[in-house]
Amino acid sequence: MAKTLQPLLGEITALLSSSLAGEARAAARALACDHFRVSFTGLVLRSSEPVSPADEAALIGMARRMAAGEPLQYVTGRSQFFGLDLQVGPGVLIPRPETEELVSLVINWAGGRQGLRVLDIGTGSGCIALSLGRGLSHPIVHAVDASDEALAIASQNANSLGIDVDFRKLDILSPQADVWASSAQYDAVVSNPPYVMLSERESMSVNVLCHEPDMALFVPDDDPLLFYRRIATLCVSGLLAASGCLFFEINEALGNETSEELRRVGFANVSVIKDFTGRDRFVTATLP
């Protein structure tokens, strides 16, 4: 007789307990919820139903990958962000909950205004751009990334969600970005660029380090504000409309330094905003 879900969840929890310790049970449930596309209540309701051998093999296979350190979202290929079901893979950063707060900052600033022109720089999975495409009123959303792999994932997300975002390949550090910036004029420029200093690697979890893309995470210790300075400079030279607003996610240790850099480049009204954990996590700024 086929196994029921309850003992299978126990087996998966046991598989995950060496790598995830106290979180193993929750991770086993999350895996099963995702696989069967049900809520936790839905999972409980089917806990005494038999599981097909194919589902059992699939779940055990996914649990083994997680036990070896792969993040849940890469194993399932999906991540929830701002109410959107996004496809993710090792070519993009797994969207973080604090980044949802960055999206909320933009939506609150927009205050229901229609037709705003918005740009997301370093879009990755497209999580910010797509959330703004869904959350703002008739916006024009553009998003850029230097990675082909990220753009492929972001475009697939846009297609499957039916959200209109214009994704383009652009390395923001390249001279090509200067040409493009001078003729752009966005109402809002948003970015969660790489901001983790290489010296911070030691304090990061192994499943982030071994699986998430370095190019989305790390900056050199001797120039951690590299992307902030570049984006702010492009904004001042035409990328941002005179009445527009710049929104950054930042390294929690660099709130003051990031604000100073933005003032130096020519921004005014620079504010540092904390995330839900109380850490300095966002900077907003407008042109004088």
Ligand code: GLN
């Ligand atoms: N918040 C991410 C992390 O801690 C980093 C995101 C980024 O570098 N933009 O892993």
